[in-house]
Amino acid sequence: xxxxxxxxxxLYDGTGAPPQSECLVEVLDGRIVSxxxxxxxxxxxxxxxxxxxxxxxxxxxxxxxxxQFNDTPTAEAAARIAxxxxxxxxxxxxxxxxxxxxxxYLGAISAVQEALARQIPGIxxxxxxxxxxxxxxxxxxxxxxxxxxxxxxxxxxxxxRLPLLLTLAPEAQPREAVRQLSEAGVVVFxxxxxxxxxxxxxxxxxxxxxxxxxxxxxxxPEGRAPGIVSRALTHPMLFAGxxxxxxxxxxxxxxxxAKMMAQRLFxxxxxxxxxxxxxxxxxxxxxxxxxxxxxxxxxxxxxxxxHLGMDDAVRFMVAHTGVEPETAIAMATSTPARAMRQQExxxxxxxxxxxxxxxxxxxxxxxxxxxxxxxFEDLPAI
Numbered sequence: 001x002x003x004x005x006x007x008x009x010x011l012y013d014g015t016g017a018p019p020q021s022e023c024l025v026e027v028l029d030g031r032i033v034s035x036x037x038x039x040x041x042x043x044x045x046x047x048x049x050x051x052x053x054x055x056x057x058x059x060x061x062x063x064x065x066x067x068q069f070n071d072t073p074t075a076e077a078a079a080r081i082a083x084x085x086x087x088x089x090x091x092x093x094x095x096x097x098x099x100x101x102x103x104x105y106l107g108a109i110s111a112v113q114e115a116l117a118r119q120i121p122g123i124x125x126x127x128x129x130x131x132x133x134x135x136x137x138x139x140x141x142x143x144x145x146x147x148x149x150x151x152x153x154x155x156x157x158x159x160x161r162l163p164l165l166l167t168l169a170p171e172a173q174p175r176e177a178v179r180q181l182s183e184a185g186v187v188v189f190x191x192x193x194x195x196x197x198x199x200x201x202x203x204x205x206x207x208x209x210x211x212x213x214x215x216x217x218x219x220x221p222e223g224r225a226p227g228i229v230s231r232a233l234t235h236p237m238l239f240a241g242x243x244x245x246x247x248x249x250x251x252x253x254x255x256x257x258a259k260m261m262a263q264r265l266f267x268x269x270x271x272x273x274x275x276x277x278x279x280x281x282x283x284x285x286x287x288x289x290x291x292x293x294x295x296x297x298x299x300x301x302x303x304x305x306x307h308l309g310m311d312d313a314v315r316f317m318v319a320h321t322g323v324e325p326e327t328a329i330a331m332a333t334s335t336p337a338r339a340m341r342q343q344e345x346x347x348x349x350x351x352x353x354x355x356x357x358x359x360x361x362x363x364x365x366x367x368x369x370x371x372x373x374x375x376f377e378d379l380p381a382i
Contacts, residue, residue: 002373003028005045006357007038008052014348016263016330025052027355030373035349054333054349055091055356055369056310059165059266059340060127060212060241062096063273065382069095070285071273073108075115082122083382084276088269088309089332089358089366092124092346094165096270099130099141100285103153109160116162121371121379124340125163129212133192134169139217140304141192142285149177158184163340167212169193170203182207187340189241190228192217197231200238210239210339213270214257215249216303233260239339241268244313244320245306247295251320258321258331266335267313267328272296272305276382311358311366318364325364 004027011023013035024038024046042048063069064084067077078095085093095115097108105128112126132153133146149168154177157166165187170178171194182188190200191212200208211218211232221230232240233256244254244267257265269275272289273282280291289296289304296304310332317328337347345354359368368376 005043007042007046007048010051012053012326012329014054014333016326027373030355032351032353032355049359050362051360053329053358054347056089056332056358057336058090058093058269058310059336060096060268060270061085061093062305064275066273066277066279068273069097073111075111078115078123079120086376087276089311091356091369091371092122094125094127096127096129099145101145113162127165129167132168134172134194136194137192137217149173154180167191171195171199178203178208179206194219195228197226200228200231212241214240214242215253239264241266243270243306244316245308255321258323267331269308269310270306271308274307315364
C-alpha cells in the first residue's frame with residue numbers, strides 16, 4: 001500500500017470553480033481518497049506545493065524530446081514523448097500520428113496498444129489525425145497521402161479497442177462512416193476539413209463530437225458561409241481543441257472561442273519533437289521544418305505544428321483572453337477528459353479519481369506532478 005499526502009497552498013479542482021486555499025490531498029494506491037482542509041501543523045510526511053491542479057491532459061501531441069511519433073511509432077517513442085510532455089505539466093497524452101501513406105497508421109495503433117498493455121505512465125490512448133482529411137485543407141500533411149476511409153480502415157479502427165480520437169474531414173468520407181466509427185466508441189472530430197455548417201451538423205447527428213485545432217486548417221467564417229468555425233462556436237454539444245501559442249490563433253479569436261464555448265473548449269499543444277528536446281530542425285514526412293522564435297514552419301512559411309507546453313497554453317489564455325486561471329486550467333483538465341469520455345476518472349481532484357496531478361508555481365509554470373500516484377521525478381526520465 002502506497003500513501004502520499006500533498007499540501008496545496010492553492011488548489012484548482014478542475015471544475016472551473018475558484019481555487020481553494022490550504023488543502024490536503026490524500027492519495028492511496030494511485031487514487032485520490034480525500035481532499036480537505038490542511039491541518040495545522042501539517043503531517044511531517046506531507047509534500048508541500050504552491051499550486052496543485054488535476055493532471056493536464058494533452059489530446060494532440062505529435063512529438064517531444066527529440067522524438068516524432070510518425071518517425072518512430074513504437075511504445076518506447078510514446079513513452080519518451082510522454083516524458084517530454086511532463087516538462088509542461090502534462091500527466092496524460094494522446095500520442096498523435098498524422099497523415100502517412102497507405103495504412104501506416106496501423107503501426108501507431110499497435111504501438112499504443114503495447115504502451116497501454118505495459119502500463120507506460122501517461123499514455124491515455126491514441127490520436128489519429130489523418131489520413132482521412134480533405135485535400136483542400138492539407139496544412140503541413142503530405143497531400144499525396146490524403147485519402148477517404150475505405151471499409152478495411154473502418155474495420156481496423158473499430159476493432160482497435162483503445163481510447164482513440166480520429167480526426168477526419170466528414171464531407172470526404174462514405175456516408176455511414178462517422179456513424180459506424182462512433183458506435184464502436186471511437187471519438188470522431190472534424191479537422192483539416194472544408195465542411196459546411198450543414199455537413200458538420202449531419203456528421204454530429206451521426207456521432208461526431210468535436211473539432212480539431214479550431215480556426216486552423218478550415219475555412220474562415222463568411223457572411224453567408226459560416227462553415228466549421230461558426231458552427232463549432234454555436235453548437236450546443238461539440239467540443240473543440242485549440243492551440244494557444246500566439247502563432248496559430250489570434251488572441252481575439254481565442255477570446256471569442258473561450259466566451260462562446262464554455263466547458264467545450266480545451267487546450268492542446270500540437271507540439272513537435274523540438275519541445276523538451278535539443279533539435280531545432282527536422283524532416284516531417286519530406287518537409288523540412290525549422291524552429292525560430294518559438295514558431296515551427298516549413299520552407300513556405302506554413303505552420304508545422306507547435307513548440308508548446310500545456311502550462312504555456314494555460315498561461316497564454318490567462319494573459320491574452322481575460323479568462324480566470326480556474327477556467328484555463330479546466331480547459332487543460334476536465335474538458336479534455338470529457339471530450340475523451342474519461343470524466344469519471346480524470347480531470348478533477350476529487351475522491352475516487354485517478355491520482356494524476358500537476359504542480360505549478362504561482363505564475364502557473366509546471367514544477368512537477370503525479371501520474372496515477374507516482375511523482376513525475378519517480379517516472380522514467382527522458
